[in-house]
Amino acid sequence: MSNFSHSLSKDDIERFSRQLILKGIGTTGQEKIRDSAVLIVGAGGLGCPVVMYLAASGVGRLGIIDHDVVALNNLHRQIMHDENRIGLLKTESLKESINRINSAVVVEIYSFLLSEANALEIFPNYDIIVDCSDNVATRYLINDASILTNKPLVSGSALGWEGQLTVYHCGEKCPCYRCIFPIPPKPEFVTNCSDNGVLGPIVGVVGSLQALEILKLIVQGTSSFAGKLWLFDGYAGETRTISLRPRRSDCPVCGQSPTIKNLENYARFCGSGPTDKPLNL
Amino acid sequence: MSNFSHSLSKDDIERFSRQLILKGIGTTGQEKIRDSAVLIVGAGGLGCPVVMYLAASGVGRLGIIDHDVVALNNLHRQIMHDENRIGLLKTESLKESINRINSAVVVEIYSFLLSEANALEIFPNYDIIVDCSDNVATRYLINDASILTNKPLVSGSALGWEGQLTVYHCGEKCPCYRCIFPIPPKPEFVTNCSDNGVLGPIVGVVGSLQALEILKLIVQGTSSFAGKLWLFDGYAGETRTISLRPRRSDCPVCGQSPTIKNLENYARFCGSGPTDKPLNL
Amino acid sequence: MKVKLYFSGGSEILFGNIKEHKVILENSSTQWTIKDLLSWISNNLLKDSDRSELLIVNENVRPGILVLVNDVDWEILGGLDAEINDGDVVSFISTLHGG
Amino acid sequence: MKVKLYFSGGSEILFGNIKEHKVILENSSTQWTIKDLLSWISNNLLKDSDRSELLIVNENVRPGILVLVNDVDWEILGGLDAEINDGDVVSFISTLHGG
Numbered sequence: 001m002s003n004f005s006h007s008l009s010k011d012d013i014e015r016f017s018r019q020l021i022l023k024g025i026g027t028t029g030q031e032k033i034r035d036s037a038v039l040i041v042g043a044g045g046l047g048c049p050v051v052m053y054l055a056a057s058g059v060g061r062l063g064i065i066d067h068d069v070v071a072l073n074n075l076h077r078q079i080m081h082d083e084n085r086i087g088l089l090k091t092e093s094l095k096e097s098i099n100r101i102n103s104a105v106v107v108e109i110y111s112f113l114l115s116e117a118n119a120l121e122i123f124p125n126y127d128i129i130v131d132c133s134d135n136v137a138t139r140y141l142i143n144d145a146s147i148l149t150n151k152p153l154v155s156g157s158a159l160g161w162e163g164q165l166t167v168y169h170c171g172e173k174c175p176c177y178r179c180i181f182p183i184p185p186k187p188e189f190v191t192n193c194s195d196n197g198v199l200g201p202i203v204g205v206v207g208s209l210q211a212l213e214i215l216k217l218i219v220q221g222t223s224s225f226a227g228k229l230w231l232f233d234g235y236a237g238e239t240r241t242i243s244l245r246p247r248r249s250d251c252p253v254c255g256q257s258p259t260i261k262n263l264e265n266y267a268r269f270c271g272s273g274p275t276d277k278p279l280n281l
Numbered sequence: 282m283s284n285f286s287h288s289l290s291k292d293d294i295e296r297f298s299r300q301l302i303l304k305g306i307g308t309t310g311q312e313k314i315r316d317s318a319v320l321i322v323g324a325g326g327l328g329c330p331v332v333m334y335l336a337a338s339g340v341g342r343l344g345i346i347d348h349d350v351v352a353l354n355n356l357h358r359q360i361m362h363d364e365n366r367i368g369l370l371k372t373e374s375l376k377e378s379i380n381r382i383n384s385a386v387v388v389e390i391y392s393f394l395l396s397e398a399n400a401l402e403i404f405p406n407y408d409i410i411v412d413c414s415d416n417v418a419t420r421y422l423i424n425d426a427s428i429l430t431n432k433p434l435v436s437g438s439a440l441g442w443e444g445q446l447t448v449y450h451c452g453e454k455c456p457c458y459r460c461i462f463p464i465p466p467k468p469e470f471v472t473n474c475s476d477n478g479v480l481g482p483i484v485g486v487v488g489s490l491q492a493l494e495i496l497k498l499i500v501q502g503t504s505s506f507a508g509k510l511w512l513f514d515g516y517a518g519e520t521r522t523i524s525l526r527p528r529r530s531d532c533p534v535c536g537q538s539p540t541i542k543n544l545e546n547y548a549r550f551c552g553s554g555p556t557d558k559p560l561n562l
Numbered sequence: 563m564k565v566k567l568y569f570s571g572g573s574e575i576l577f578g579n580i581k582e583h584k585v586i587l588e589n590s591s592t593q594w595t596i597k598d599l600l601s602w603i604s605n606n607l608l609k610d611s612d613r614s615e616l617l618i619v620n621e622n623v624r625p626g627i628l629v630l631v632n633d634v635d636w637e638i639l640g641g642l643d644a645e646i647n648d649g650d651v652v653s654f655i656s657t658l659h660g661g
Numbered sequence: 662m663k664v665k666l667y668f669s670g671g672s673e674i675l676f677g678n679i680k681e682h683k684v685i686l687e688n689s690s691t692q693w694t695i696k697d698l699l700s701w702i703s704n705n706l707l708k709d710s711d712r713s714e715l716l717i718v719n720e721n722v723r724p725g726i727l728v729l730v731n732d733v734d735w736e737i738l739g740g741l742d743a744e745i746n747d748g749d750v751v752s753f754i755s756t757l758h759g760g
């Protein structure tokens with residue numbers, strides 16, 4: 001197939017013209033973007049920019065999982081929801097925002113809690129998994145489900161003035177979440193955005209960077225942050241990238257002889273479930 | 282005044298509760314945010330996240346300058362516009378998006394080109410100036426007008442897979458754009474987003490970081506990027522911060538004996554104006 | 563020898579919210595390791611803290627904290643046996659879970 | 662001596678879009694400076710280019726390009742007279758104007 005042969009519509013060529021011409025994209029890259037399907041877990045602070053930049057760039061199908069409804073105290077950071085949608089499901093709200101900017105995107109919403117009972121039915125339908133969740137149990141669940149279904153996992157997190165980003169299970173040597181953190185922290189040591197707050201621009205930076213790595217995974221098949229952790233301290237204005245250990249051959253889920261072959265009870269494993277009220281320190 | 286005395290409404294306390302509790306903000310910081318006014322030049326790729334994160338975080342008054350209308354080929358990166366607003370002024374479009382998420386923000390729109398004829402009437406009405414523009418002449422104009430009106434300037438830029446961010450004219454030793462680039466580049470060496478493209482998540486990262494530094498300027502009076510340039514190579518996944526020269530005592534606009542005491546003709550100075558079609562390399 | 567300690571992601575609250583600490587470790591005839599450093603932190607920086615288990619549990623870092631020596635994951639460098647030398651930066655990063 | 666050159670913001674198109682170049686500069690009895698390096702780049706890396714003025718004009722970098730030695734603005738280090746030593750990284754950053 002020649003470079004000039006492609007299946008993009010005239011409208012798509014016009015709409016994506018400023019993105020098509022970039023190094024490493026082209027019409028072939030734009031076709032890959034159009035033909036890809038990305039699953040985002042969490043429609044909050046990180047989910048908003050991730051979903052919008054993916055929809056805007058032309059990702060063909062987006063799945064969004066969230067059980068929660070929009071609240072007034074979300075609006076300082078969750079910029080794709082709005083005052084009129086308070087009380088509406090976040091999934092429905094994001095779907096509406098996506099449709100506005102790119103009506104060609106197929107949006108599949110899952111307006112319930114991701115759990116060990118449903119994850120393995122949903123994950124196989126997508127190419128890339130994105131962790132925009134807000135609690136430890138869900139992060140272990142997403143990790144294990146990504147590995148059991150063999151999908152790369154683009155993980156972002158934020159708290160206060162800080163953010164972190166990495167890509168798990170992406171290439172032979174790339175570790176997973178359990179390779180780095182085999183044992184969950186005790187619930188009393190975990191703080192979350194509801195208790196400790198987070199600033200909107202922090203999730204904006206991290207979520208935008210997640211969207212970027214997702215696009216690179218789609219068009220190039222690789223990410224700059226596989227096996228690397230990007231640390232962002234917004235208060236100090238410092239960014240740094242650190243090298244993570246390679247995949248552990250004895251990892252219980254991604255190692256050579258995995259002991260985890262089905263999803264577990266993550267609330268029990270972590271001592272706290274996704275909807276539990278965090279304990280105070 | 283005690284720490285517990287403040288002028289925030291009950292609604293504001295609820296809305297901003299996850300931001301109020303952060304180190305360095307508190308009710309005093311939130312009052313400063315509410316009482317501040319920020320001027321954004323450019324309602325495009327950078328302007329979208331800057332404006333939304335500022336509005337969401339409660340900045341009381343936002344000014345937006347842009348003469349352009351929304352086009353289909355903006356939508357891959359300008360996430361606060363949408364398909365139904367194609368042909369609408371970008372200023373009007375952003376105002377609508379701001380009103381949706383925070384109806385308390387006073388939005389002042391200037392739907393014309395920023396020029397040497399109008400800048401000094403507009404700039405004095407704001408505390409902080411934000412450069413989200415897309416051409417060299419406008420960048421020199423914004424720089425000079427910021428200095429003549431003595432406002433800190435939060436400058437972002439992007440092209441292709443790359444982004445840059447710095448804060449000019451912010452403290453005794455902080456340089457301005459002219460301290461770094463006293464002579465404009467020849468028009469034939471300048472590339473822009475229309476010709477060379479830019480990726481949505483790149484402006485997402487840079488614009489979000491601009492919003493963060495603006496909030497730090499508001500609550501702390503300082504920015505981590507005064508006199509520092511943040512370089513972002515999204516293709517390589519590399520970020521670095523470099524130290525810029527201090528303010529030049531012989532700078533024609535911010536030096537000890539400035540020769541520029543009024544705005545110039547920037548199209549002539551740069552050999553190309555804000556609406557000129559760029560020359561091909 | 564001089565070593566810089568860096569705490570982030572929440573573990574800095576044990577140290578008055580100060581993230582960077584320059585410390586001087588006495589030169590010893592044996593090689594300093596992370597294990598030695600944890601014991602030194604317990605005895606010097608955390609001795610009056612009733613929340614030291616936010617960082618150290620059973621002479622190891624608590625689950626959820628990643629240790630870096632000069633921006634490299636300590637696991638690559640030997641975990642508790644990872645060596646520390648003059649001028650090194652040792653970071654204790656709490657993983658974040660919010661979104 | 663070995664020096665790493667880094668081009669970004671668009672100036673890398675002069676070098677086949679490759680951003681990082683490891684080069685070896687002959688040791689000389691006099692101190693290498695940025696001025697010498699520009700001349701070396703002209704004679705070695707750009708000798709067949711008809712667009713060299715995208716980087717170098719009148720034996721200086723063209724307006725709009727910022728030069729860094731080890732991430733420090735060359736103006737602080739003496740501009741054209743800034744010294745270059747073994748192991749240094751010299752970056753040529755085109756300022757971006759898009760938004």
Ligand SMILES: [Zn+2]
Nearest residue numbers: 176179251254
């Ligand atoms: Zn693993």
Ligand SMILES: [Zn+2]
Nearest residue numbers: 457460532535
């Ligand atoms: Zn100046």
